[in-house]
Amino acid sequence: MRVEVDQPKCVASGQCVLLAPAVFDQDDDGIVTLLDADPGPEHHADVRESAAICPAAAIRLVEK
Amino acid sequence: MTETFSHTPDDLAAFPMPRAAGCPFDPPPALRTRQSDAPLSRVRIWDGSTPWLITRHDHMRTLLADPRLSSDVTRPGYPHLSAGAKAGNDARRSFITLDDPEHARLRRMVTAPFAIKRIEALRPAVQKIVDDLIDDLLAGPKPADLVQAFALPVPSLVICALLGVPYEDHDLFQSNTKAIVHRASTADQVVTALTTLTDYLDDLLAAKLARPQDDLLSVLATRQVATGELSRRDAARTGVLLLVAGHETTANMIALGTLALLRNPDQLDLLRGADDPRTTASAVEELLRYLNITHSGRRRVALADIEIDGQTIRAGDGLVIAGDIANRDPAVFPDPDRLDLTRDARRHVAFGFGVHQCLGQPLARMELQVVYGTLYRRVPTLALATGLDELEFKHDGVVYGVHELPVTW
Numbered sequence: 001m002r003v004e005v006d007q008p009k010c011v012a013s014g015q016c017v018l019l020a021p022a023v024f025d026q027d028d029d030g031i032v033t034l035l036d037a038d039p040g041p042e043h044h045a046d047v048r049e050s051a052a053i054c055p056a057a058a059i060r061l062v063e064k
Numbered sequence: 065m066t067e068t069f070s071h072t073p074d075d076l077a078a079f080p081m082p083r084a085a086g087c088p089f090d091p092p093p094a095l096r097t098r099q100s101d102a103p104l105s106r107v108r109i110w111d112g113s114t115p116w117l118i119t120r121h122d123h124m125r126t127l128l129a130d131p132r133l134s135s136d137v138t139r140p141g142y143p144h145l146s147a148g149a150k151a152g153n154d155a156r157r158s159f160i161t162l163d164d165p166e167h168a169r170l171r172r173m174v175t176a177p178f179a180i181k182r183i184e185a186l187r188p189a190v191q192k193i194v195d196d197l198i199d200d201l202l203a204g205p206k207p208a209d210l211v212q213a214f215a216l217p218v219p220s221l222v223i224c225a226l227l228g229v230p231y232e233d234h235d236l237f238q239s240n241t242k243a244i245v246h247r248a249s250t251a252d253q254v255v256t257a258l259t260t261l262t263d264y265l266d267d268l269l270a271a272k273l274a275r276p277q278d279d280l281l282s283v284l285a286t287r288q289v290a291t292g293e294l295s296r297r298d299a300a301r302t303g304v305l306l307l308v309a310g311h312e313t314t315a316n317m318i319a320l321g322t323l324a325l326l327r328n329p330d331q332l333d334l335l336r337g338a339d340d341p342r343t344t345a346s347a348v349e350e351l352l353r354y355l356n357i358t359h360s361g362r363r364r365v366a367l368a369d370i371e372i373d374g375q376t377i378r379a380g381d382g383l384v385i386a387g388d389i390a391n392r393d394p395a396v397f398p399d400p401d402r403l404d405l406t407r408d409a410r411r412h413v414a415f416g417f418g419v420h421q422c423l424g425q426p427l428a429r430m431e432l433q434v435v436y437g438t439l440y441r442r443v444p445t446l447a448l449a450t451g452l453d454e455l456e457f458k459h460d461g462v463v464y465g466v467h468e469l470p471v472t473w
Contacts, residue, residue: 011168055421
């Protein structure tokens with residue numbers, strides 16, 4: 001799985017950071033940053049849920 | 065008002081619809097019927113206009129994520145909440161009533177304090193506020209009104225600290241907020257309340273400009289107002305939005321959530337016995353879903369023709385997107401009318417969806433986790449001091465809740 005984030009779209013709801021803190025973080029303004037673009041399988045369910053919950057469609061997953 | 069429109073010749077149902085007697089936590093039964101029989105159909109609102117009523121969870125998410133829907137309250141066709149809300153539009157102009165890119169520009173000026181780490185850093189201070197208020201409650205007479213003694217002060221103290229608003233002024237912002245969030249308020253009442261609050265924030269911003277402190281208003285004053293990025297009046301409007309939204313909604317969740325838990329003692333026991341903070345966090349999501357206090361619907365107007373599920377929403381059509389019934393959609397939440405703190409409720413839409421989704425949600429979550437995780441343990445005998453049918457619910461509120469919650473212990 002490859003994870004991409006679209007910072008201009010992010011609205012700082014913070015839900016991805018709560019769900020998958022090993023993969024997503026926030027910058028000083030609360031905008032999403034990526035800690036791990038190629039997370040291990042143990043994170044896949046949380047990352048998929050993060051993408052589904054993101055209100056601004058700022059998380060994109062490319063399944064390998 | 066409901067009566068006036070319920071017998072219109074074309075028989076189009078009036079919105080908002082009444083809740084069923086004795087079911088204060090459930091959305092109006094007519095919304096359930098709409099969701100199953102006509103999930104995309106029209107209703108008649110207070111001014112006689114006939115916006116679409118959106119009732120399904122998937123439709124709500126699809127539409128609120130669609131940039132062809134506008135939140136701009138000045139556009140023709142926008143379905144206003146009430147005469148008062150419509151009249152207050154100019155005084156209320158802030159990112160919540162604007163579309164991108166202006167919405168994003170203004171919103172990003174105030175996102176920093178709501179980042180998860182910043183919110184987590186506030187948790188000990190919120191815990192102390194909650195503990196101190198419980199100490200006062202227990203030391204005072206009983207029965208007591210939980211709204212005035214606890215539910216309202218907790219988020220008011222927190223948002224005051226975050227914004228840099230003196231809590232001594234709480235009578236001023238709480239009483240004006242009451243006028244703003246009451247659907248039956250007249251146009252004059254809403255405009256006066258909004259103007260009073262905007263003037264108040266405007267003066268505070270001037271003081272912060274002269275002597276900045278460690279709070280959000282000081283950041284707005286020194287980074288945006290001083291540089292000319294934002295006028296002081298616009299900054300004041302943003303401040304009003306954060307102050308009003310920052311205490312009224314959470315206060316209602318605390319009081320109504322407590323009532324819902326007292327009426328579901330098995331769930332209350334489960335929450336009280338939880339050792340894992342994740343259980344409390346999950347309970348917060350379920351209470352947000354179940355209560356969905358923003359019961360007036362998310363309001364939008366279409367900028368273009370939009371095809372959805374075989375229907376065409378035309379450019380200029382208004383939309384009322386009813387999150388309360390979307391959060392009871394059985395396609396997403398099995399047995400949706402049951403309060404089940406163990407369910408996975410994360411896909412709820414209590415904070416809305418799309419780019420306008422609640423800015424303060426990380427703060428609301430943390431406050432509610434502290435409150436729900438503390439109050440019932442510290443006051444294990446907490447009980448309603450009156451009958452359910454004696455309580456007055458905010459049927460006419462922009463946000464739902466109880467006016468008073470008499471409790472004893």
